[in-house]
Amino acid sequence: MTSDTVHLYGNLKLSFGEDGIVLLTLNRPKALNALNSALVMELGEALQEIQQRPDLRAVVLTGTGTRAFAAGADISEMVEFDAIQAGAFAERGQAVFASLESFPVPVIAAVNGFALGGGCELAMSCDIILAAESAVFGQPEVKLGVIPGFGGSQRLTRLVGRQLARELCYTGRSVKAAEAARIGLCARVVEGDVVEAAMELARKIAGNGPRAVSLCKRAINTGADLDLASAMAHEAQLFALCFATDDQSEGMRAFLDKRKADFKGR
Numbered sequence: 001m002t003s004d005t006v007h008l009y010g011n012l013k014l015s016f017g018e019d020g021i022v023l024l025t026l027n028r029p030k031a032l033n034a035l036n037s038a039l040v041m042e043l044g045e046a047l048q049e050i051q052q053r054p055d056l057r058a059v060v061l062t063g064t065g066t067r068a069f070a071a072g073a074d075i076s077e078m079v080e081f082d083a084i085q086a087g088a089f090a091e092r093g094q095a096v097f098a099s100l101e102s103f104p105v106p107v108i109a110a111v112n113g114f115a116l117g118g119g120c121e122l123a124m125s126c127d128i129i130l131a132a133e134s135a136v137f138g139q140p141e142v143k144l145g146v147i148p149g150f151g152g153s154q155r156l157t158r159l160v161g162r163q164l165a166r167e168l169c170y171t172g173r174s175v176k177a178a179e180a181a182r183i184g185l186c187a188r189v190v191e192g193d194v195v196e197a198a199m200e201l202a203r204k205i206a207g208n209g210p211r212a213v214s215l216c217k218r219a220i221n222t223g224a225d226l227d228l229a230s231a232m233a234h235e236a237q238l239f240a241l242c243f244a245t246d247d248q249s250e251g252m253r254a255f256l257d258k259r260k261a262d263f264k265g266r
C-alpha cells in the first residue's frame with residue numbers, strides 16, 4: 001500500500017493508502033492488543049472518520065506485532081467493573097462491532113496469533129478473516145467466570161453452528177488456524193505475511209464495482225438473518241438497485257467492448 005495518511009489515535013493506527021484501502025492496526029502490543037474502553041471508542045471514531053472518504057474501497061484490520069490480533073477485552077480494566085459498567089461496555093463494543101459489520105465497504109481481519117474473547121468477536125464482525133499459521137481463536141470467557149459480551153455467543157454460533165459453538169463457549173477451548181479454517185471460523189490460512197495477503201485480497205476487491213461490492217455485502221449480511229424467501233426478495237431488490245448505478249452500465253459495456261471497466265463508485 002502506498003500510504004498517504006497515517007493517523008495515530010492513542011491505541012490505534014490508521015493508514016490510508018492511495019488505492020482506497022485503509023489499514024487499521026490495534027496498537028497495544030504490551031497487552032497483546034487487549035481491547036480497553038479507549039481502544040473500542042477509538043475504533044468507533046476511526047470508522048466514522050474513514051467512512052467520509054469517497055475513494056474508500058476496503059479496510060484491513062490487524063494487530064501490532066505477530067503475537068496477537070487481540071487477546072480479548074482488557075481484563076485489568078474489567079476486573080473492577082460493576083454490572084452497570086459491564087453492561088455499558090458490552091453495549092458500546094457491540095455497537096462499534098455492528099458498525100464494522102454494516103460498514104459500507106468490506107473489512108478483512110488479518111489475524112496473527114491470539115484472537116481470543118473480544119478479539120475473536122472483533123474478527124468475527126469483519127467480512128472475511130484471513131489467519132496466519134500462528135492464529136489461535138477462542139471464546140475463553142467462562143474461564144474468567146463470564147460469558148462472551150461482544151457478540152461471540154451469537155456470531156460464533158452463526159459461523160460454525162450450535163454444536164461447535166456450544167463446545168467452544170462452554171469449555172473455552174481455543175482452535176488453531178487449520179481447525180478454524182475447517183470449521184468456517186476463518187476463510188483460509190495464509191502462509192507468510194497475513195497482512196500482505198489481506199492487502200492483496202483488498203486490492204482484488206477494490207478492482208470491482210464498488211457499489212456492487214457494497215450491495216453484495218448488504219445482501220449477504222441482511223439475508224443471513226431472514227428466512228430464505230424474504231432474503232431472496234431482498235436480493236432481487238438490491239440487484240435492481242445496481243441498475244441505478246453508473247458502475248453497472250460501465251461494467252457491462254466494458255465487457256462488451258473487451259476493455260477493463262473504469263468504475264467510479266457511482
Ligand code: CO8
Nearest residue numbers: 031032034071072073074075086089090116117118149150
Ligand atoms: N487483558 C489484559 N491484558 C492482557 C490480556 C487481556 N485480555 N491478555 C494478555 N494480556 C497481557 C498480560 O497480562 C501480559 O501483561 P504483563 O506483561 O504486564 O504481565 C501481557 O499481555 C502478555 O501476556 P502473557 O504474559 O499472558 O502472554 P502469554 O504468551 O504467556 O499468554 C495468552 C498469552 C494465552 C493470550 C494469555 O495472555 C491469556 O490467556 N490472555 C487472556 C485471554 C482471555 O481470557 N481473553 C478473554 C478476555 S474476556 C473478554 O474478552 C470478554 C469480551 C466481552 C467483553 C464484554 C464487556 C463487559
